[in-house]
Amino acid sequence: MKEGSLSWQFPAGEVESSETARAAAVREAFEETGLTVTDVKVLGERVHPATGRTMIYVACDIVSGDAYVKDDEELVELTWTQRGQLTEYVPYPFFEPVQQYVDESLTP
Numbered sequence: 001m002k003e004g005s006l007s008w009q010f011p012a013g014e015v016e017s018s019e020t021a022r023a024a025a026v027r028e029a030f031e032e033t034g035l036t037v038t039d040v041k042v043l044g045e046r047v048h049p050a051t052g053r054t055m056i057y058v059a060c061d062i063v064s065g066d067a068y069v070k071d072d073e074e075l076v077e078l079t080w081t082q083r084g085q086l087t088e089y090v091p092y093p094f095f096e097p098v099q100q101y102v103d104e105s106l107t108p
Helices: 021-034 083-089 096-105
Strands: 036-047 054-064
Touching: 021 036, 021 054, 036 096, 054 096
Parallel strands: none
Antiparallel strands: 036 054
16 A cells, blocks of 8 residues: 555554554554564654655564564555665665664664
């Protein structure tokens, strides 16, 4: 399913009234991929230039599980990729704080 003109994205979704952005990231990761994750830190916030939606980017670490398409209404497929292959999925730079986190956290 495409979000505006996006055809690829990190797990994402609405922050519910009873939760924080960090809790929403943990919940959405599980609902979409079956992974249990823990939130590490909020990387930043902006209005996404392609969708016009307010985005809060939260870095997470995997606690347990094997990733799969758990929510087939939200996802068509998922993939693990090497850092050097990210541009095959996203041909434009990430939001700067996300790009910085990727650069610092993932090996090339």
